[in-house]
Amino acid sequence: MTNSLNDILITMANITEKISKLFPQAVIExxxxxxxxxPNAQWHDLALALRDDADIRMDYLxxxxxxxxxxxxxxxxxxxxxxYNKIIGVKVIAEGDRQQPWIYSAADVWKVATxxxxxxxxxxxxxxxxxxxxRRLFLSIDWVGYPLRKDYDQNPxxxxxxxxxxxxxxxxxxxxLDENGKIVKNEVRVFEKxxxxxxxGPQHPATHGVLRFxxxxxxxxxxxIDVYCGYIHRGIEKLCxxxxxxxxxHFMDRMDYFSAHNYHHALCMLYEKAAGIEISRxxxxxxxxxxxxxxxxxxxxxxxxxxxxLGATTMLFYALRVREQILDIMEKTCGxxxxxxxxCIGGVMQDLAxxxxxxxxxxxxxxxxxxxxxxxVFTGNVIARNRMEGVGVLxxxxxIAYAVTGPSGRASGWACDMRKLQPxxxxxxxxxxxxxxxxxxxxxxxxxxxxxxEESAKILAQLVDNIPxxxxxxxxxxxxxxxxxxxxxxxxxxxxxxxxxxxSDGSTKPxxxxxxxxxxxxxxVVDHLTRGQKIADLITIGGSLDxxxxxxxx
Amino acid sequence: MEVTTKSMPYEAWxxxxxxxxxxxxxxxxxxxxxxxxLDKLINWGRSNSIWPLTFATSCCGIEFVSLGAARFDMxxxxxxxxxxxxxxxxxxxxxxxxxxxxVPVFRRLYDQLAEPKYVIACGSCAISGGPFRKxxxxxxxxxxxxxxxxxxxxxxPRPEAMIYGIMQLSRKIKVERFFGGVNRQESQKEFLAAxxxxxxxx
Numbered sequence: 001m002t003n004s005l006n007d008i009l010i011t012m013a014n015i016t017e018k019i020s021k022l023f024p025q026a027v028i029e030x031x032x033x034x035x036x037x038x039p040n041a042q043w044h045d046l047a048l049a050l051r052d053d054a055d056i057r058m059d060y061l062x063x064x065x066x067x068x069x070x071x072x073x074x075x076x077x078x079x080x081x082x083x084y085n086k087i088i089g090v091k092v093i094a095e096g097d098r099q100q101p102w103i104y105s106a107a108d109v110w111k112v113a114t115x116x117x118x119x120x121x122x123x124x125x126x127x128x129x130x131x132x133x134x135r136r137l138f139l140s141i142d143w144v145g146y147p148l149r150k151d152y153d154q155n156p157x158x159x160x161x162x163x164x165x166x167x168x169x170x171x172x173x174x175x176x177l178d179e180n181g182k183i184v185k186n187e188v189r190v191f192e193k194x195x196x197x198x199x200x201g202p203q204h205p206a207t208h209g210v211l212r213f214x215x216x217x218x219x220x221x222x223x224x225i226d227v228y229c230g231y232i233h234r235g236i237e238k239l240c241x242x243x244x245x246x247x248x249x250h251f252m253d254r255m256d257y258f259s260a261h262n263y264h265h266a267l268c269m270l271y272e273k274a275a276g277i278e279i280s281r282x283x284x285x286x287x288x289x290x291x292x293x294x295x296x297x298x299x300x301x302x303x304x305x306x307x308x309x310l311g312a313t314t315m316l317f318y319a320l321r322v323r324e325q326i327l328d329i330m331e332k333t334c335g336x337x338x339x340x341x342x343x344c345i346g347g348v349m350q351d352l353a354x355x356x357x358x359x360x361x362x363x364x365x366x367x368x369x370x371x372x373x374x375x376x377v378f379t380g381n382v383i384a385r386n387r388m389e390g391v392g393v394l395x396x397x398x399x400i401a402y403a404v405t406g407p408s409g410r411a412s413g414w415a416c417d418m419r420k421l422q423p424x425x426x427x428x429x430x431x432x433x434x435x436x437x438x439x440x441x442x443x444x445x446x447x448x449x450x451x452x453x454e455e456s457a458k459i460l461a462q463l464v465d466n467i468p469x470x471x472x473x474x475x476x477x478x479x480x481x482x483x484x485x486x487x488x489x490x491x492x493x494x495x496x497x498x499x500x501x502x503x504s505d506g507s508t509k510p511x512x513x514x515x516x517x518x519x520x521x522x523x524x525v526v527d528h529l530t531r532g533q534k535i536a537d538l539i540t541i542g543g544s545l546d547x548x549x550x551x552x553x554x
Numbered sequence: 555m556e557v558t559t560k561s562m563p564y565e566a567w568x569x570x571x572x573x574x575x576x577x578x579x580x581x582x583x584x585x586x587x588x589x590x591x592l593d594k595l596i597n598w599g600r601s602n603s604i605w606p607l608t609f610a611t612s613c614c615g616i617e618f619v620s621l622g623a624a625r626f627d628m629x630x631x632x633x634x635x636x637x638x639x640x641x642x643x644x645x646x647x648x649x650x651x652x653x654x655x656x657v658p659v660f661r662r663l664y665d666q667l668a669e670p671k672y673v674i675a676c677g678s679c680a681i682s683g684g685p686f687r688k689x690x691x692x693x694x695x696x697x698x699x700x701x702x703x704x705x706x707x708x709x710x711p712r713p714e715a716m717i718y719g720i721m722q723l724s725r726k727i728k729v730e731r732f733f734g735g736v737n738r739q740e741s742q743k744e745f746l747a748a749x750x751x752x753x754x755x756x
Contacts, residue, residue, distance in 0.1 A: 139691065140655060147690050154690050161654050161693045163661040202659055203609065205638045210611050210656060231656045232611050235689040242688070250685065257613040305619070320623040337620075338613055338710055550612045550650075 012086055018055050019046075033488055035076070035089035043092045044104045050079060050090070051109050057083040060400050060416075061110035062490060063516030065501045066120035068149045073101045075120055078488055078499060078516075082400055082414065085421050089488060094126050102175070102183055105131035111401040115524040123148035123237075127175050129183065133190075134173045138230035138553060140166040147238050148512075190226050191216045202231045206309050206539045209549030211523065213538070220534050225527040233553040240513040245271055245480045246345055248513060253339040255517060256551035258298035259493040261290040264343040266491040269424060270500050271345050273489070274482045282470040283347035284425050289360070289463050290330070290342065292456040296367070297326040298494035299407075299449040299456075302546045306446065307378055309543040310387055315378050322363075322370050329359045345480060347473030360464045367457050371450065379447070388443040392529045392541035395440060402528065403521040406496025407448040408545050412440035418492040432459050442544035449546070481508050493518055495546060515554055519547040557725045569722065576729045593732050600644075601727040603632040604672070604720065607643035609663065611650030614677040614710040618649050626713040633720055640664075645672035645703075645723065647716070651679035651686055652693045664700045670730070674704045674719055681705050 016028045019036060023046055027037040038046050050058040058079035065076040074093040080086070094101035105128035107114040117128040118137040125146035128134060136143065144158045171187045178184050191197055191214075201212035210231035216223040236255065240248040252263035265287045272279060300323040307315035327337045332353035334340040342349050353359075378384050394404065399412040409416045417434045419427040435451045437444040484506040490499045496518030503512040522545045529541050556564045557573050564570070610618055621628050628634050637643040640663045652660055664673065675696050678684030683694040696702060703726060706719035 138655075152690075156690075159654065159690065161657055161698070163658055163699060165658045165662075166655065202656070203640075203663055205608050209615070210659075231653065231659070232651060233653055233655065233691050234651055234686045235691045236686075239686065239689055254613055254685065257616060301616070301619075304623075316619075316622075317624045320620065320625070324620070324623075324625050337712060338617065 012088075015056055015081075015084070015086060015088065018053065019050075022046075022049055022053075033087050033089060035091055035486070037091045037093070040092055040095045040103055043090075044106065044109075046090065047077075047106045047109045050088075057081045058086075058088060059083075059110075061106075061112055061116065061403055062087070062497065063499045063501070063514065064113065064116040064120055065512070065514040065516075066124040066126060066148060067503070067512060068124055070150050073098065073124055073126055073149075075103055075126060076501065077106070078501070080490075082416070087422070087488070087490065096183075100127060100183060101125065102127040102129050104129055107131045110403075111398075111528075112403040112521045112524055115520065119520075122146070125149065127183065129175050129177055132172075132174055132188075134175055138233035140230075141169060142167055147235060152238075190214075191224060195223060200538070201228075207542065207549070208305065208547065211547075211549045211552070213526070215535070215538070217535065220536075222530045222533055222535060222538060225530055225538075227523050227526060229523065229549075229553055231553070232550050234550070236554045237513060237515060240510055242509065244508045245482065245510065248510065249344065250339070250341050253341055254550065255515070255554055256493060256495060256519065256548045257338055258301060258548065259294060259495065259498070259551075260338065260340055261287070261294040261342065262491065262493045263498060264341070265291055265425070266489065266493075266498055266500055268343045268345055269491070270487055270489050270502055271480070271482065274485065274487050274502065274504065275345070275476075275480060277346055277474065277476055279347050279474055280470045280472070281426075281468045283472050283474075285463055285467050286348050286352060286472065287343055288425055288427065288430075289460060289467075290348075292459045293326050293329060293360075295456045295494050296453050297323045299453050300326075302449055303374060303378075303446075306543040306546070307384075309539050310384060312378055312381075312384070315374070318370070318373060318377065322367065325363055325366070329356065329363065332356065332359070344473065346476040347471070349473070351472045352467070357464055357467070360460055364457055364461055364464070367453070371453060374450065379450070385443065387536075387540055388446060388544070389439075389441060391442045391537050392533065392544065393439070393441045394525065394529060398525070398528065399440070402525040404496070404525050404545075405521070406493070406518050407435070407452055408445050408522060409496060410434070410436045411444035411448040413438045416497065418490050418497050422490055424489075424491055430459050430462060432456075442540050445544040445546075479508055481506065482510075495519055495522070495548065495551070517551040517554065519549075519551040522547040523552050557728050559721070559724075562721075567722075567725070573725055573729060576726070593730075596732045597728050597730060600732070601724040603635070604644045604724060604727065605635045605637055605642065606633060606720075607640050607646045607663070607667065608636045608638045609646055609649065611652065611656065612679070614649035614680075617710045617713055617716065618647060618676075621713045621716050626717065628717065628720075631717070631720065631724070640666040641668055643667055644670075645674060645720075647674045647676050647720075648680040648696055649676045649710075651684070652696055652699070653691050654693065655691070657693055657699055660696070661699055670732075672703045672723055672727075673700050674706060674723060675702045676706045676708075676716060676719065677711055678707060678709045681707060684709060 028034050050056050058081050060080040060082050062078040067074050077090040079088050092103050094103050096102050117131050122137045145152050172190050174186045174188050176184050195216040198215045201207040202210035212228040214226040236251045252267050253260040300319045304316040304319035334342040394412045396413045399409045399414045405416045420434050432455045435448050482504040487502045490497050499516030501514040505511040530538050558564045675681050680696050683692050686692040704719045704723050
């Protein structure tokens with residue numbers, strides 16, 4: 001429906017025209033994914049107009065990329081319209097000097113911006129004026145310097161590895177402008193003064209990794225959750241800036257390790273687009289098949305661990321059986337069970353294993369039986385239903401405002417599958433259904449994943465007998481240099497929209513590679529979903545969102 | 555004395571020299587018949603029921619989950635009782651990268667493990683920082699933070715490699731002196747200081 005609507009009503013040209021009419025100072029470059037440059041003073045008005053104008057409706061904030069161009073700092077907001085299915089970038093240059101650069105916050109326009117802006121502040125030291133929570137996100141409050149600035153001092157003596165517990169504070173900062181236009185820092189409590197705050201994590205079996213929730217509770221009821229990230233922040237974006245393009249690829253395996261193929265595929269596509277490399281049809285089919293196999297394996301592990309969180313340990317063994325079968329298929333071709341490093345610029349590393357087709361067919365044969373079994377054992381179970389139905393309901397509006405994509409967003413009725421919205425590779429030719437639900441509760445999120453396994457199997461069935469002959473990897477130059485420019489792209493990982501922003505200065509290394517993972521917004525929404533619920537429901541809700549902590553932290 | 559298991563010939567093991575050194579030391583000191591026999595009995599039990607701490611930070615943790623599932627089935631060896639509290643666990647499989655912010659937490663978890671306690675550094679991140687070694691926010695290997703008993707290389711190691719790693723730990727436990735040894739008077743750190751592995755600094 002959205003596709004036909006946008007064809008008739010709105011084109012990108014309409015949107016840019018409208019913006020330049022409303023804001024004559026805005027400079028608009030590019031045509032398919034235009035970038036609007038706007039002075040900081042007008043940025044907040046533009047943000048409101050972008051969200052609320054009936055002809056624009058940019059209600060989904062994909063990511064905020066903090067930038068350091070050495071002479072100035074700034075942020076690039078990437079927005080998407082869920083009505084018209086168009087993506088636009090907005091570039092805002094920070095005011096002030098390098099000691100105290102600042103931009104007006106858009107936290108009141110898009111809810112998820114609160115967290116995204118914290119990330120930019122953490123990495124680049126740009127202050128977002130009026131953001132209600134301007135703390136560091138991944139690094140400790142005593143961290144010296146801002147790592148993504150080009151002049152950052154990496155000397156380990158400044159920020160030593162210490163076994164002493166880091167300093168904690170109950171306060172957060174809010175920056176405002178006084179009447180003279182000076183920035184004023186105000187301290188605000190994170191929790192109320194006599195709140196009872198419990199720590200959940202980072203070492204907790206139900207947080208799926210090292211995520212920490214500072215939870216204010218009233219008896220059994222959750223009052224507020226402060227999500228505390230950074231326990232597995234590995235600085236991938238900074239590392240990429242010192243590596244050549246092919247070298248940066250392997251980090252994609254190690255963020256969301258279940259979407260290893262999908263992320264690899266995404267970054268390869270971005271580089272190929274920038275370098276103007278056409279890959280063979282065979283490589284495209286192989287990549288899509290690997291993506292869908294990963295999706296099945298990922299959702300299987302989700303089912304296993306989620307059910308284990310809810311006390312059904314047996315499901316882990318059932319679900320991992322299918323996952324092991326898929327890992328066998330991948331191992332035969334890629335040579336590894338995880339961190340495959342299979343896709344490369346120009347295609348894939350090596351050809352498919354001889355029995356790939358037979359193995360995939362064998363998988364497709366057992367899959368329906370297994371799904372039926374899962375449903376028999378768990379989905380209809382009265383305990384499971386009581387714990388999941390109606391728990392953690394996320395409305396469609398909130399899913400968009402918090403940028404919760406992937407199966408979690410689709411369970412709230414938001415059709416956000418990037419394979420459909422922004423078709424890439426060969427997805428436009430494939431026949432599959434976008435799985436959505438309307439309930440928006442934990443059960444819906446669970447069922448959406450279950451049905452996505454079936455849809456992925458459908459894609460595999462279409463492709464398994466139609467793998468064309470040809471070369472699996474086209475010839476690419478030994479040393480890959482990209483032309484100077486900016487590129488942005490969104491694809492679908494196993495957990496939602498995976499954005500990549502690349503800025504190149506014409507050398508062999510990326511000037512800036514920003515990774516927008518789907519799991520960060522999902523961590524941001526936990527507070528909203530759990531308020532007023534019981535602590536036990538926190539486990540259900542967190543599990544059903546299915547975030548991967550290394551993907552949040554990068 | 556050859557320290558091995560029924561299913562695996564002695565020659566198939568790597569790092570036999572280290573174990574032999576431990577055995578020799580035990581024999582040189584002379585064995586008290588009563589305490590020695592008790593040691594043997596208790597170590598037989600200990601080495602066959604080493605309980606891991608449920609601890610994982612990233613990719614390696616998923617292979618550890620696979621290790622617990624039906625295919626690799628660590629229950630065969632008596633390791634399946636993964637405890638979420640360090641106070642109930644025997645060893646810690648450090649599966650994943652340890653970053654600056656995690657270091658104090660990790661150290662505290664180690665301190666909370668009940669003696670005698672063991673650490674397995676699993677995967678290249680835990681051993682040296684791995685692919686993230688040059689990062690500003692990653693500890694360059696966990697040996698600077700806690701003493702390590704077994705290193706399992708890989709990125710991530712295959713479950714088979716993890717099994718082998720834990721089996722090596724189990725062999726080490728078999729030849730330790732429990733009474734007056736690892737249990738009470740000697741802390742883990744002192745023990746490792748007295749038994750350096752060549753080429754590795756604890």
